[in-house]
Amino acid sequence: MCAQTISHIKTVFSFVGENSAMKSFIECMDKQYKLGKKEAITKGLGLGMLQIATFCSYSLTIYIGALAVTRRSCDVTPADIFICNFRYLSNAAPDLQTFSQAKAAGKEVFKVIKRKPAINYESNGRILEKVTGHIEIREVDFTYPSRKDKLILQGFTLVIPAGKVVALVGSSGCGKSTVISLVQRFYD
Numbered sequence: 185m186c187a188q189t190i191s192h193i194k195t196v197f198s199f200v201g202e203n204s205a206m207k208s209f210i211e212c213m214d215k216q217y218k219l220g221k222k223e224a225i226t227k228g229l230g231l232g233m234l235q236i237a238t239f240c241s242y243s244l245t246i247y248i249g250a251l252a253v254t255r256r257s258c259d260v261t262p263a264d265i266f267i268c269n270f271r272y273l274s275n276a277a278p279d280l281q282t283f284s285q286a287k288a289a290g291k292e293v294f295k296v297i298k299r300k301p302a303i304n305y306e307s308n309g310r311i312l313e314k315v316t317g318h319i320e321i322r323e324v325d326f327t328y329p330s331r332k333d334k335l336i337l338q339g340f341t342l343v344i345p346a347g348k349v350v351a352l353v354g355s356s357g358c359g360k361s362t363v364i365s366l367v368q369r370f371y372d
């Protein structure tokens with residue numbers, strides 16, 4: 185449902201449905217969060233026990249190794265102990281890779297979260313004192329921000345008197361939906 189809301193965000197905004205969409209998203213996330221918390225605790229306990237056993241065995245190896253070196257009871261050098269424990273250190277490598285992957289992915293996500301678009305809740309735009317419903321588009325040139333090199337509308341003019349029903353007709357890709365998007369102020 186969340187994915188559908190995002191992919192049809194223009195339709196949601198057109199019907200002023202963003203607040204109810206956000207509410208149901210929060211409700212949905214809340215359930216997921218509670219479930220996730222329970223799952224994390226159970227997993228954490230299980231994994232924690234396993235880690236305790238693993239790390240205790242590591243400590244035991246190092247302790248016995250240290251005893252063998254200091255008491256010189258057998259022919260063991262500190263380098264042997266290091267080599268013996270090196271594979272434990274190499275276990276960390278896949279986790280380090282996860283950190284760098286998360287950092288790279290997180291950078292893009294935070295860029296989107298921190299982005300302050302010109303058209304947002306704080307910018308109300310021009311609030312008209314009296315709305316009669318007369319729509320006039322005059323000499324409009326328009327390019328989409330993502331494709332600045334492609335002019336979609338060039339000197340576009342259209343007058344729709346209040347109360348008149350008008351159909352925009354034209355070949356696919358000529359800019360009909362773009363005109364409606366501009367009237368709805370999805371773009372300035």
Ligand SMILES: Nc1ncnc2c1ncn2[C@@H]1O[C@H](COP(=O)(O)OP(=O)(O)OP(=O)(O)O)[C@@H](O)[C@H]1O
Nearest residue numbers: 328330331336354355356357358359360361362363
């Ligand atoms: N968000 C966007 N970013 C970049 N280019 C876009 C975007 N939306 C539409 N376009 C491009 O703008 C042009 C006009 O598209 P638009 O959707 O307004 O046409 P349309 O007349 O509504 O077409 P259709 O009859 O198929 O619905 C097309 O070339 C399209 O590829």
Ligand SMILES: [Mg+2]
Nearest residue numbers: 357360361362
């Ligand atoms: Mg269209």
